[in-house]
Amino acid sequence: MQQQLPEISILMPVFNMSGFLQECIHSIQMQQNVSWELIAVDDFSDDESLKLLENFAASDSRIRVLRNTDKGIIAALTLAFSHSRGTYITRMDADDVMPEHKLTTLKQIAVSDALKVATGNVSYFSAAPVSPGYIRYQNWLNEVAARGTFSENMYRECVIASPNWMVHRSCFEQKIDLNKLRYPEDYDLVFQWYKNGYAFESSANVTHLWREHAGRTSRNSEIYQQKSFFKLKTHYFIDLELSNNQPVQLIGAGIKGKLVAAILHERAIPFHWFTYGHAAEKKRLKPVSELSGTYKTILTNWPTSTAVQSEITAFLAEKKLVPGKNLWLF
Secondary structure, eight states, X not given: OOOOOOSEEEEEEESSOTTTHHHHHHHHHTXXXXXXXXXXXXXXXXXXXXXXXXXXXXXXXXXEEEEOSSSSHHHHHHHHHHTOOOSEEEEOOTTOBOOTTHHHHHHHHHTTOTTEEEEEEEEEEOSSOXXXXXXXXXXXXXXXXHHTOTTTTTTTSXXXXXXXXXXXXXXXXXXXXXXXXXXXXXXXXXXXXXXTTOEEEEEEEEEEEEEOOTTOHHHHOGGGSHHHHHHHHHHHHHHHHOOTTOOEEEEOOSHHHHHHHHHHHHTTOOEEEEESTTHHHHHTOEEGGGOOTTSEEEEOOOOSOHHXXXXXXXXXXXXXXXXXXXXXEO
């Protein structure tokens, strides 16, 4: 009798996660009312990760273990997908945990449209207090999801958590080649969805428990640091939002502003540089009072105070600069 294919394929790169794998895989095995397969790709681990994975696979036929043929998450995801059979595809990180309703919740959204990215809320957890920066990112992600302002915030941060999405498998068969993604691959994938016309929809439920710990790849790898993110998103902004070599307005003289300015200069994109306060005189930048609603605008400095944010938003609105239309926060 022919074996029934799983509804969902879970792609999971694994590198030196032996301390977290059992909790992670147990949470996958607890998923309810849905058929799934887990394709775990060991990425040249030098701890007990591979042995643990093989032990799980020996006792659960839904789990398959592969060894990466080329180092890195992109290669691991590509290999895992090439062996997948599910109608819907999702990713899991080996140090995290799935709430028991995750797969059913995301599938309910994904089934409605083959050009839809399903996601949900995230929640960080840790043996130690979670750092304020991660809490801010968690809250921001959940706010974007609640308001549905994914495209408006596309260039600020990665609007979809890397292990918290589900799509129809046609996405990677017809639209996006996983092997051609660039690091940071999670952000590049979001831009590829945006570029290919995918809609983003979120559940109000928490669908991913994100573990904060000192060994996280995002903490320790250069490819997940600010410079890499700014390089990626600025190039996408140029390619997707600009046309006919039109000038850009750049607001902000800090580190972020300088990163964007360097890339605009490298790509030979004409731009007018603006800043607040007295820095305009020192750096020969233009004061924000001279901003125009004619040009697309990048804002690189955003205060934490909601009162100041409201003041800036009102000021920019007077200049006919509207978020998501001709104004983007970087």
